[in-house]
Amino acid sequence: MNKYDYLIVGSGLFGAIFANRAKQKGKKCLVIDKRPHLGGNVYCEKIEGINVHKYGAHIFHTSNKEVWDFVNSIVPFNRYTNSPIANYKGELYNLPFNMNTFYQMWGVTTPEEAKAKIEEQKAEAAKRLNGREPQNLEEQALVLIGKDIFKKLIKEYTEKQWGRKCTELPAFIIKRLPVRMVFDNNYFNDKYQGIPIGGYNKLIEGLLEGVDCLTDTDFFNSEYRDWQKYANKLVYCGPLDQYFDYKYGKLNWRTVRFETETKDCPNYQGNAVVNYTSREEPYTRIIEHKHFEMFGQEVYDCPKTVISKEYSSEYKDGMEPYYPVNDEQNNFLAEQYRKLAEQESDVIFGGRLAEYKYYDMAPVIEKVLNLKMI
Numbered sequence: 029m030n031k032y033d034y035l036i037v038g039s040g041l042f043g044a045i046f047a048n049r050a051k052q053k054g055k056k057c058l059v060i061d062k063r064p065h066l067g068g069n070v071y072c073e074k075i076e077g078i079n080v081h082k083y084g085a086h087i088f089h090t091s092n093k094e095v096w097d098f099v100n101s102i103v104p105f106n107r108y109t110n111s112p113i114a115n116y117k118g119e120l121y122n123l124p125f126n127m128n129t130f131y132q133m134w135g136v137t138t139p140e141e142a143k144a145k146i147e148e149q150k151a152e153a154a155k156r157l158n159g160r161e162p163q164n165l166e167e168q169a170l171v172l173i174g175k176d177i178f179k180k181l182i183k184e185y186t187e188k189q190w191g192r193k194c195t196e197l198p199a200f201i202i203k204r205l206p207v208r209m210v211f212d213n214n215y216f217n218d219k220y221q222g223i224p225i226g227g228y229n230k231l232i233e234g235l236l237e238g239v240d241c242l243t244d245t246d247f248f249n250s251e252y253r254d255w256q257k258y259a260n261k262l263v264y265c266g267p268l269d270q271y272f273d274y275k276y277g278k279l280n281w282r283t284v285r286f287e288t289e290t291k292d293c294p295n296y297q298g299n300a301v302v303n304y305t306s307r308e309e310p311y312t313r314i315i316e317h318k319h320f321e322m323f324g325q326e327v328y329d330c331p332k333t334v335i336s337k338e339y340s341s342e343y344k345d346g347m348e349p350y351y352p353v354n355d356e357q358n359n360f361l362a363e364q365y366r367k368l369a370e371q372e373s374d375v376i377f378g379g380r381l382a383e384y385k386y387y388d389m390a391p392v393i394e395k396v397l398n399l400k401m402i
């Protein structure tokens with residue numbers, strides 16, 4: 029049997045882009061994934077004709093033209109612009125913090141008035157500290173933005189996200205709280221953003237066209253564990269600690285639980301993303317998936333809608349690992365594993381699980397496009 033050039037474990041963006049680039053260079057790849065589908069976390073499930081982001085809402089954004097041109101060469105992207113809404117006990121605010129938010133919060137109509145209000149509240153918080161450094165996230169946020177925005181848009185939302193009180197969270201989590209003194213609800217500062225037309229599965233299908241792929245195939249419980257029999261090199265996108273059989277212990281993660289429901293109406297909340305910033309609701313956000321890809325009348329042409337409530341949760345074995353916990357202990361452990369990884373010749377560790385690093389989609393793509401060894 030002729031060996032593959034690469035066995036790629038994981039068909040998420042890292043694995044799929046790697047396979048695509050390798051194929052362009054005449055290399056033969058086999059991609060395996062333990063899930064019943066390809067695409068990793070960008071995979072979408074079709075429900076009622078709507079692409080439902082099964083592993084959490086994914087909005088593509090970048091300022092890197094090479095990355096943008098590359099993904100658009102596989103599938104064109106639409107003009108979706110992320111402009112989330114915050115719901116605090118029924119009061120609605122635009123995000124990110126901008127002139128619309130300040131108008132909704134205080135009735136101020138000019139940047140001058142908004143600045144004055146924020147400065148007044150920041151000064152109050154600084155006075156209370158009486159010259160000492162902020163000791164926790166609550167004190168830090170209060171000196172950065174003042175009490176009103178903190179109370180309605182940050183405090184309880186952050187507590188739901190982390191499962192801890194803001195007074196018990198370290199100050200360094202919030203380094204800056206940018207405000208925009210213009211009426212601009214576009215969440216991202218990047219030059220380009222959007223969603224692949226037809227959904228993310230089209231992007232993955234395009235990337236993996238002509239590449240051998242196997243789903244429902246777990247690297248650790250299949251013949252591919254002896255990968256040298258099948259390929260000259262291994263590209264590993266699974267969890268870093270698992271590759272080394274957890275020899276130093278397990279890396280910790282935060283996860284998100286999704287409750288997805290089909291609603292018998294065409295338009296449930298009028299926006300793709302609504303953040304629930306009060307503790308009254310146990311979930312952090314509701315995503316209404318159709319708004320990523322349907323605009324104007326199209327929303328009503330599709331009579332039903334699908335929403336997902338997101339609950340931020342502590343990670344336990346068997347759950348989906350989503351966000352690395354970058355505290356001292358986990359950073360130290362990850363570093364130990366990375367040292368082991370460096371010694372594995374012929375193995376490339378790549379992507380969010382294998383690097384134990386939070387990556388947005390565009391930086392993952394950029395990283396693979398810049399890999400010299402393919």
Ligand SMILES: Cc1cc2nc3c(=O)[nH]c(=O)nc-3n(C[C@H](O)[C@H](O)[C@H](O)COP(=O)(O)OP(=O)(O)OC[C@H]3O[C@@H](n4cnc5c(N)ncnc54)[C@H](O)[C@@H]3O)c2cc1C
Nearest residue numbers: 038040041042062068069084086087247266379380388389
């Ligand atoms: C909730 C959430 C929301 C996000 N939203 C955004 C967003 O809006 N915008 C943005 O730019 N980025 C977003 N991201 C980041 C984005 O998901 C990542 O950049 C992207 O998924 C990274 O791709 P990857 O290939 O590294 O990992 P993944 O997509 O996770 O792929 C890894 C693959 O490896 C497979 N695998 C693992 N172990 C094995 C094994 N033993 N055998 C076989 N296969 C295995 C997994 O099944 C998976 O398919 C979000 C991430 C999360 C968690």
